[in-house]
Structure formats: structure tokens, C-alpha cells
Amino acid sequence: MVIIDYKKKFHKQIIQSCVLALKQGKVLAYPTDTSYGLAVDASSISAIKKLYQIKGRGFNKPVHIVVPSILYAKKIAVWNKSAEKLMKKFWPGALTLILECGIQNAEFKILTAKTGSIGLRMPKNLIALGLSRQLKAPITATSANVSGQTDCYSADDIIAQFKGQNYKPDIIINAGRLPKNKPSTLVRAFDDVVKILREGPVSEKQILNSLRSTK
Numbered sequence: 466m467v468i469i470d471y472k473k474k475f476h477k478q479i480i481q482s483c484v485l486a487l488k489q490g491k492v493l494a495y496p497t498d499t500s501y502g503l504a505v506d507a508s509s510i511s512a513i514k515k516l517y518q519i520k521g522r523g524f525n526k527p528v529h530i531v532v533p534s535i536l537y538a539k540k541i542a543v544w545n546k547s548a549e550k551l552m553k554k555f556w557p558g559a560l561t562l563i564l565e566c567g568i569q570n571a572e573f574k575i576l577t578a579k580t581g582s583i584g585l586r587m588p589k590n591l592i593a594l595g596l597s598r599q600l601k602a603p604i605t606a607t608s609a610n611v612s613g614q615t616d617c618y619s620a621d622d623i624i625a626q627f628k629g630q631n632y633k634p635d636i637i638i639n640a641g642r643l644p645k646n647k648p649s650t651l652v653r654a655f656d657d658v659v660k661i662l663r664e665g666p667v668s669e670k671q672i673l674n675s676l677r678s679t680k
Contacts (some may be wrong), residue, residue, distance in 0.1 A: 468620055470594065471496075471640040477636065480595040486636055487600055492621050493610040493636035495560055495596060496533075498559045498588045499646045499666070500515060500616035501609035501623060504531075505632060508602045513575050516605055519632040522612040526577050529561050530603035530641055531593055537603070538585050547676055548654040555674040557589040559646065559666040561606070563653040573651045576605075592638060601650030608648070609634065618643045 469479060483493055486506065490512045494501050501678045503520065505512035507530045517524060517659040532538040535552065542548075543565035551562060566573055577583050586606045588594060597604045610626055617623045620639040627633040650665035652672060659676060661669055 466624065466627070468649075469638050470634060473640050476591070476595065480592070480599050484599045484636060485594060486605065487596065490515065491635040492519055493638060494617075494620075495591045495592055495638045496640040496643055497590050497606065497649075499567050499572065499648050500614065500618050500643060501571045501620075501637075502531075502593070502606050503609045504596055504606075506600060506602060507576060508572055509607050510572050510575065513572060513605070515573075515632075516607070518611070519627075520607065520612045520628075521630075521632075522607075524575060525578050526611070526612075526630045527578040527580055527584065528584055529587050529606045531588060531606045532595045532599040533601055534595075537549060538587070539568065541573070541603075542583055542585060543567050545657045547657045547659050550636075550675055550678060551652060551654065551659075551672065552587075554678075555667050556587040557594065557669075559588065559649040561586045561649045561651050563651060563662065565655055577603070582653070582655075584651070588649075592640060597659060616660065618645055628648040 487506045491594045493504050506515045563584050566577050619642040620637045647665040650660040650667035653660045
């Protein structure tokens with residue numbers, strides 16, 4: 466694994482080099498608002514399959530994505546009033562919206578595990594956002610761990626967890642130890658029927674208050 470120590474003054478250069486690696490099918494660990502995640506180019510079938518191999522994850526489990534823009538998100542998912550309210554209130558932030566997938570290509574069939582729904586995220590973290598925006602395509606947002614193991618909050622955590630594994634991330638963007646925040650809040654919004662699947666940094670009370678808002 467190649468480790469890149471993140472320095473804010475070199476942000477542009479680091480993002481550019483890592484996006485080039487993504488275009489080459491590499492898998493990289495990167496910081497988010499919560500724990501470290503694993504990114505591949507979510508428009509590449511071979512890269513997605515490599516990601517599942519590294520995590521030891523079955524194809525029956527979906528993988529969420531970080532979108533480069535709201536416009537892009539609206540091209541790939543079916544939106545409704547509830548989703549709009551939540552997106553406007555909590556994006557960028559630690560909220561993953563589970564929406565009906567509007568694209569049926571091969572990549573999204575893998576990412577959605579053929580469920581018909583897609584998890585969309587737009588974190589505040591500038592590295593996560595920068596990767597997706599520079600790539601001009603979504604990146605995967607699954608946690609940087611072996612399937613079933615604990616989340617990783619530092620480069621050392623990632624190195625330790627993948628030690629001895631046959632398959633590992635190619636690159637780690639080392640942004641230091643992250644605060645141990647909960648994983649993102651998961652909210653499913655289909656046809657204005659909203660269900661909180663996992664409560665995280667965005668609380669149930671915040672979700673309900675936002676949905677009641679007339680704005």
C-alpha cells in the first residue's frame with residue numbers, strides 16, 4: 466500500500482494524482498466526515514469488482530456512492546419532496562439518502578446489489594468531495610475495512626486490518642486520526658415515505674423536524 470500524507474497546501478496535487486490512480490482502476494482509502502472509506506471509480510465495473518474482492522464482500526450487499534454534484538445525483542436517482550428537503554438541509558454532511566435508482570447499467574446493478582435502490586452521499590470532507598468532483602463521476606463510499614470488521618479511523622488502523630490479507634487498497638490518503646464519529650445516518654425516501662434505517666450524526670429528531678418544515 467502506498468501512503469500519501471495529506472497536506473492542505475498540496476491539496477490540488479494530491480487530488481489530481483489520486484484521481485489519476487482511480488482512472489487506472491486503483492482502490493484508495495480516503496477520509497470522510499466519519500471513518501475512512503474505500504474509493505474506486507463507480508463507473509468502472511472492473512474497479513467495483515476489485516473493491517468487493519478487497520473487502521471480502523458478497524455481491525448481495527450494496528455499496529453507497531459519493532456524488533460529485535446534486536445535478537449528477539438527480540440524473541441517477543428518483544427524487545421526491547422528502548428527499549429534496551433532506552438534501553437541502555443536510556448536504557454536504559453525514560447523511561446517506563437511499564433512493565430509487567434511475568439507471569439500470571451494469572455498474573449500478575452491482576452497486577445496488579439488484580435492489581433497485583442506490584445510496585447517495587455528499588460529505589463535507591474536502592478530500593472526499595474533491596476526489597469525486599475532479600473525477601467528474603461518483604466514487605464508492607464503503608468503509609475502509611474488511612467486511613464484518615470494525616471501521617478504521619487512521620492509516621494505522623487500515624494497515625493493521627489489512628495485514629496478512631491477500632487483497633489490499635492500493636493507496637491510503639493519510640489525513641491523520643479522525644474523530645470517532647458514528648457512521649452516516651441512513652434514510653430511505655421512496656415516494657415520500659421516509660424510513661430511518663440507521664441513526665448516526667444526523668439525529669432522528671433533526672430528520673423529522675426537517676421533513677415538517679414548510680421551506
